[in-house]
Amino acid sequence: MAAGLGAAAYFALKTEPPLGVALGGPAAVVVLAVAVAIWGRSRAGAIALVLAAFAAAGFGCAAARTHLVAAPVVPADMKPARVEGWVVDVVSTSAEHPRMLIAPTYVEGLRPDQVPARIRITARSGLIGPGMPIRVLALLSPPPPPASPGAYDFARDAFFRRIGGSGLALGAPQVISLAPPPLTFRIGLAVNQARWSLARRLVERMGPRTGGLAAALVSGQQAWLAEADIQAMRDSGLAHILSISGVHMAIVGGFVFAFLRLGVAAWPWMALRVPGKKVAAAGALAALLAYLVISGWPPPAQRSAITAGVAGLAVLLDRRALTLHSLAVAALVVLALQPEAVAQPGFQMSFAATAALLAMAETWRRPSREISVPLPIKLVQGMGEWLLAGLMVSFVAGLATGPFAIQHFNRVTVWGLPANLATEALNSLVIMPALALGTAAALFGPGQPFLGVADWGLDATLGVARAFAGAPHAVLTVASGPNWTLAASFLGLLFVCLWRGPLRWLGLPFFAAVSLVPHPPTPAIWIAPEGANAAVALAHEAIPLRKTQAFSVQLWGRRRGLDLPADPAAAAAPLFDCNRDACFPLAAAPVRLVTWQRRIPPSADALDALCRAGEVVVLRRGEGTSPACAGKLVLGERALAAGGAAELYHGPDGWTVVWAQTLRGTRPWSVRPQGDED
Numbered sequence: 001m002a003a004g005l006g007a008a009a010y011f012a013l014k015t016e017p018p019l020g021v022a023l024g025g026p027a028a029v030v031v032l033a034v035a036v037a038i039w040g041r042s043r044a045g046a047i048a049l050v051l052a053a054f055a056a057a058g059f060g061c062a063a064a065r066t067h068l069v070a071a072p073v074v075p076a077d078m079k080p081a082r083v084e085g086w087v088v089d090v091v092s093t094s095a096e097h098p099r100m101l102i103a104p105t106y107v108e109g110l111r112p113d114q115v116p117a118r119i120r121i122t123a124r125s126g127l128i129g130p131g132m133p134i135r136v137l138a139l140l141s142p143p144p145p146p147a148s149p150g151a152y153d154f155a156r157d158a159f160f161r162r163i164g165g166s167g168l169a170l171g172a173p174q175v176i177s178l179a180p181p182p183l184t185f186r187i188g189l190a191v192n193q194a195r196w197s198l199a200r201r202l203v204e205r206m207g208p209r210t211g212g213l214a215a216a217l218v219s220g221q222q223a224w225l226a227e228a229d230i231q232a233m234r235d236s237g238l239a240h241i242l243s244i245s246g247v248h249m250a251i252v253g254g255f256v257f258a259f260l261r262l263g264v265a266a267w268p269w270m271a272l273r274v275p276g277k278k279v280a281a282a283g284a285l286a287a288l289l290a291y292l293v294i295s296g297w298p299p300p301a302q303r304s305a306i307t308a309g310v311a312g313l314a315v316l317l318d319r320r321a322l323t324l325h326s327l328a329v330a331a332l333v334v335l336a337l338q339p340e341a342v343a344q345p346g347f348q349m350s351f352a353a354t355a356a357l358l359a360m361a362e363t364w365r366r367p368s369r370e371i372s373v374p375l376p377i378k379l380v381q382g383m384g385e386w387l388l389a390g391l392m393v394s395f396v397a398g399l400a401t402g403p404f405a406i407q408h409f410n411r412v413t414v415w416g417l418p419a420n421l422a423t424e425a426l427n428s429l430v431i432m433p434a435l436a437l438g439t440a441a442a443l444f445g446p447g448q449p450f451l452g453v454a455d456w457g458l459d460a461t462l463g464v465a466r467a468f469a470g471a472p473h474a475v476l477t478v479a480s481g482p483n484w485t486l487a488a489s490f491l492g493l494l495f496v497c498l499w500r501g502p503l504r505w506l507g508l509p510f511f512a513a514v515s516l517v518p519h520p521p522t523p524a525i526w527i528a529p530e531g532a533n534a535a536v537a538l539a540h541e542a543i544p545l546r547k548t549q550a551f552s553v554q555l556w557g558r559r560r561g562l563d564l565p566a567d568p569a570a571a572a573a574p575l576f577d578c579n580r581d582a583c584f585p586l587a588a589a590p591v592r593l594v595t596w597q598r599r600i601p602p603s604a605d606a607l608d609a610l611c612r613a614g615e616v617v618v619l620r621r622g623e624g625t626s627p628a629c630a631g632k633l634v635l636g637e638r639a640l641a642a643g644g645a646a647e648l649y650h651g652p653d654g655w656t657v658v659w660a661q662t663l664r665g666t667r668p669w670s671v672r673p674q675g676d677e678d
Contacts, residue, residue, distance in 0.1 A: 001494060002051040003332055006058030007339040008487070011156075014665025022063030029056040054332075062339035065160070070668055071117040074110070074140045074165035081108035083119070084135045086181060087128050089192045089296065091120060092223035094230055095212070098127040101163075102134070103185070105178060116164025126172030127223070129200075130192035133178035140167035145529050145644045145670070147552035149660040150483060151559055152345075152408065159669035160340040195219040195296055201442055205451050210458040213242075214451075217432070218439050220244050220296040229462055235469035237398075237416025238423060238461070244291075245300035245350060251432040252291050253308050257284040281315035284308075299338065300346045306330050307354065324358050324497065327351065345408040348486075349401040352493055356400035357393060359497035364392075394420045403489035403514040410558035412476040415468040422464050431457040479522075479561030481514040488513040519561065523647035524591050526556045529660070531620040531640045534583075534595050536575070537562055543571050545583045545595060552645070581606075584613045591650070596620055601637075616648065616655065633657075641672070 010022070029052055085104035092099045099122045107115050121138050128134055143158035143166060158164075180186065199221040203211035212224025222230075222242065233239045240247065260283040264276035285308070292305045307330035314326055331351055334341055341347035394417050405411060413419075431454055438450030468474060492510025499507070509516065526535045526542070533549040535542050535556065542557030542564055544550070550568075557564055565571035572578070575589045582602075583595045594614030596602050601622030602610060610617050611629035624634030633655045635646065643659030650656075664670040 001328075002054035003058035003061075003335050004342050006055035006060075007062040007335055007342040008058075009055070010059045010062035011340070011343050013667070016066075016667055017063065019063060019067055023060050027056075027060065029053050058335055058339060058342075061336055062342075065339050066668055069160055069162055071159075071162045072110075072114050072164050073142050074107070074114075074116060074119070076142055076672060078109065078140050080137055080139050080170055081110075082135060083107050083121070083138050083140070084176065084178065085119075085133070086178065086185075086189060087130050087132050087134055088118065088189065089130050090127065090196060090221060090223050092127075092221075094222060094225050094227045095208070096227045098123050098223060100128065100173075103181075107140070117162040119165040119167065120163060121167050121169050123169040123173055126169075128173050128175065129196040131189040131196075133176050134173040135176045136173040137170045138167040139170060140165045142672070143669075144552075146660045146664065147529075147555040148526060148559060148645045149647050149658045149663050150480075151555060151645075151660070153664065153669065156340070156343070156667075156669040160338075191293060192296065195294060196221065198294070198439065198442075199223075202439070202451070205442060205446060206455045206458075210455045210462070213458045213462065214435055214454060216242050217244070217248065218435055219294055220298055220301075229465070232462070232465040232469040234411070235413065235474045236419045236465040237413035237468070238419055238465050241423075241427065241461070243300055243346070244295045244298055245304050245346070247427070248295075248432065249288055249291070249301065249304040249308050251428055252436060253284040253288050253312075255433050255436065256287040257281065260284070278316055281312045285312040288312075299341065299344070300350065302338070303330075303334050303341065303347060303350060306333050324355065324362075327354055327358060345404060348490070349404045352400045352404060352490070353397040355493065355497045356396050360392065360396050390421055390424050391417075394424065400493060403486065403493075403511065406478050407480050407486045407489075407514050410478055410480060410561065412478055414473055414476060415471050419464060419468040422468075423461050426457045426461055430454075431461065477558055477561055477563050478515075479519045480559050481517050481519055485513040485517050521649065522560050522562070523658075524650050525593055525616060525648035526553070527618055527635065527640070527646040527648070528552050529640075529645045531595070531597075531618050531635070531637075534593060534618055536590055536593060538575070538590050541565050541571065543575060544568050545572055545576050545578055545593075546597065556645075582610060591616065594618070596622070 010017075029049075032049060032053075034053070083102065083104055084106040085102045087100050088103050089101045090099070091101045099120055102119050102121055103117065104115050104119055107119075119140065121136060121140075123136070143155040143163060145155050146153050158166075181189070196219075199215035199219045202214045202218065203224050205211065206214055208224050209226070209229070212222070212226070213229070215221045215224055225242070230239070230242065233242060257280045261276050261280035264270050264274065264279055270276075288305050288308050292301055295301050307327065310326045310330045310333070314320060314323075320326075334347070398416055398420070402412075434450045434454040434457065438448075438454050441448075441450055488510045489512070492507040492513065495507030496504050496511060498504075522537050524537055526537075528534065528549045529552070533544060533546050533553065535544040535553050537543075537560065540562060542553060542560070542562040544553045544564075547569065553568075554564055556562075574586065576583045576585055576593075578584075581596065581598050583593075583597070585592050585594065592614040593616045594610045595618040596606075596610060597620055599621055601607075602619070604626065607619075607622070607624070607626045608628040610619075611624065611626055611632050611634070615632055617624060617629065617632055617634045618640075619634065619636045620640070621637050623636035623638065624632070633648075635657070640646075643657075643661045644664070645660040647658045648655055649658070661670065
């Protein structure tokens, strides 16, 4: 916990600390804590200093990691450029969004020292798999900033993945010849080629619908998943199945562990000569490592593999495998290797769920076993215990991750618990074991009948997802709470999990702080980064003025507890009159908002007309220099470029503007890259 708080404190800073201070200060605290722990006489003082040392170490690891992963970022407002490089992987989020991760060797218009380490390019046609050298004409831009003030920082996530740009291919990529890359890079390309080939083979054997889901579960490739199926999984609370994480690692590791231990026990000669439990643990660790490589080494899978690795190591060392101590060690390893994970929803939710489940396991009262119970009664009792355990696991995990899901995603899936209960047995006992056996068989043949069983299970899972997603009030939109409530929820959960006795329940109000604390007021206006679009809040809906930046509008609306209308254009038509140049408010508009959308400044007459029509004027290009703009709130090109996205609140003293960039501060991932000046 202390290491995580130290890393979180680093990411909460508004300015980057000097590297010497960030590393030297923590080192001094660690040395002092070690000295006090060894020679000190005060136990309380030693504990306090040790905790401070871990916090300082977390802070120092985060600063060092930032320094190590820093890589170039493409400048803003780049013209279409020719890109040459190696396709590292296909990172499509669905079949409708084909996207490649490229390691560029050349980007037109950039010096070699300005070329990013990685870029993401969406290719609407001619998607090329990993391992191929390509040339493509693309329109590149820096990683996107937060969609609204205080929202998730996509640019920070891209920074730690060394992704320095994203863009759209303006034509089909072409395969070319390039000089061979370094050996380690070639090994990574070969692994991704094998993953892509395996995914394609599963899709060919099972069809694009269930085969695409199988490819996502086995290799992490989502390039064949339909957007409608993904949305159904989200709305039903089953989206966690699509991300290779703790559930998949637990199923694979548990299946291999049980299979090996049963095999050793079934062979008397072997059972008398080797420790079956340790052999099973070693085999499970090997299987998890293989699954981690096949899945593409995604961050959630890495964290889950580390947690499982600590548990397996505990078995090999004759220690209890599933304890809160092993979870703490796993979290410490993750934070040492990836301190940025402390700010990622996946890390927060996975460890919150695991901590809650381990705390439940430690207090779970196992029923006493009667002697000579008839088999039918034993089966009924076992089924009842399994149903109760499944219900409690789903309930506790969903409850533990609830505050994080609300704060980050603003979604509450009403039918998530029954949907997970309906698919738990399918996933654990049918789909994942059948996929594991079918995938191994598919490497040498068709993979039947195991893939047939997996196909049936996956089809049933999609059916359950569609049924619950279509149920009444399947998804509720909930506004985010103040930023400090997430930390309060985390500390409250830890108190409930770690404390012994009835006093542990004092942590529940803190755990529920995200929901209990009054939410901030809803802003009247939202402005997209650089003024590309705008939206107004009306009743419980976010009404965008234009069709652009639809994803950003959705993120902002959900964050403030607002839903998007079914037809945004129809909802905006009675409020604003928009043409290709500007939007003007009509009589029914909730605020007198005027926007200029063209990429050239308005003429003097056009600027006069804009300022006369509204009290808030947003200029994508140009500044409000007209006398008609006096007394109006004018957000010009320079202010938008410096501030990013904005939220506007109307009060008795006029308009208040909250900028995203002000909340981000000046950090390595928040500095706006510029091109060379002529």
